[in-house]
Amino acid sequence: MSVFLHGTVAEIEQITARMRRIRITGADLRDLPWTPGMHIRLRVGDLRSPRSWLRGLLRTYSIWDYSTTGRLDLCILDHPSAGPGAQWSRRVRVGDPAALTPPDGRLVVREDAGYHLFAGDETATVAFGAMLRALPPSAIVHGAISVEGPGDRLPLDHAERLTWRCRPADRAGPADPVDPADLVDPADLVDMVRSLELPGTPGVAYLAGEARSCQAVRLHLIRERGWPRRAVVVKPFWTPGRRGMD
Numbered sequence: 001m002s003v004f005l006h007g008t009v010a011e012i013e014q015i016t017a018r019m020r021r022i023r024i025t026g027a028d029l030r031d032l033p034w035t036p037g038m039h040i041r042l043r044v045g046d047l048r049s050p051r052s053w054l055r056g057l058l059r060t061y062s063i064w065d066y067s068t069t070g071r072l073d074l075c076i077l078d079h080p081s082a083g084p085g086a087q088w089s090r091r092v093r094v095g096d097p098a099a100l101t102p103p104d105g106r107l108v109v110r111e112d113a114g115y116h117l118f119a120g121d122e123t124a125t126v127a128f129g130a131m132l133r134a135l136p137p138s139a140i141v142h143g144a145i146s147v148e149g150p151g152d153r154l155p156l157d158h159a160e161r162l163t164w165r166c167r168p169a170d171r172a173g174p175a176d177p178v179d180p181a182d183l184v185d186p187a188d189l190v191d192m193v194r195s196l197e198l199p200g201t202p203g204v205a206y207l208a209g210e211a212r213s214c215q216a217v218r219l220h221l222i223r224e225r226g227w228p229r230r231a232v233v234v235k236p237f238w239t240p241g242r243r244g245m246d
């Protein structure tokens with residue numbers, strides 16, 4: 001029996017300047033247990049190619065939206081160092097087959113939270129989007145999202161409660177190809193979270209995206225704001241120089 005669920009690419013949409021929404025449909029995708037915030041692992045390499053094996057056949061993607069009728073949407077960022085995942089998102093066409101693992105993960109909304117704090121970058125907004133859609137309109141939401149440019153903003157529910165900021169464009173300098181380590185300074189996201197006016201007592205924080213930024217915000221919440229560790233859910237998605245985390 002295959003560990004993969006098999007489907008077909010049914011729709012491709014340029015949903016932000018650098019992100020494609022890719023819809024996969026099929027009978028294997030019906031009635032899956034899914035909680036918003038979960039991810040799948042997608043086969044992005046060719047099983048017959050030794051190069052694919054070396055670079056890693058799988059990449060992990062949050063589920064932007066899911067229907068039990070057998071329809072699952074991913075949003076994949078096209079980043080400057082494009083590895084197998086970003087390259088797959090460039091070359092895939094409607095009608096192509098897709099193989100993925102069932103939904104999994106612990107980055108999900110804690111319903112007993114007094115309020116919800118979201119912090120991360122554009123990749124994190126895919127999971128955050130699904131989680132925010134699942135929250136009732138009365139939920140108390142705070143958030144800080146760092147993006148490369150204004151075109152990187154995914155449409156999110158409760159967006160008026162989130163602070164968005166673009167990272168300085170000139171940080172990478174004239175180097176070509178760009179060193180990804182230069183694109184993100186963890187201090188950016190910490191500064192954004194530090195400036196948020198949060199209630200006096202801890203809520204639940206969901207930190208995702210670039211790994212060093214997640215860790216820096218986690219330390220800020222625990223050390224500077226006195227949050228208990230269990231109130232901070234961290235899921236690093238990527239980090240400069242490392243391939244396919246998870």
Ligand SMILES: Cc1cc2nc3c(=O)[nH]c(=O)nc-3n(C[C@H](O)[C@H](O)[C@H](O)COP(=O)(O)OP(=O)(O)OC[C@H]3O[C@@H](n4cnc5c(N)ncnc54)[C@H](O)[C@@H]3O)c2cc1C
Nearest residue numbers: 060062077081083084085086126180240241242243244246
């Ligand atoms: C739980 C989880 C959920 C995720 N959800 C999403 C999602 O919804 N959408 C999404 O696009 N990605 C998501 N990711 C990240 C994704 O799995 C891949 O890491 C990412 O697509 C890069 O894969 P790649 O093959 O293109 O590059 P890789 O071969 O994995 O990496 C090559 C190099 O590219 C650079 N790099 C990687 N990612 C970025 C980036 N975002 N910005 C700038 N430079 C980068 C790094 O320097 C890295 O060493 C998620 C990861 C995890 C663990």
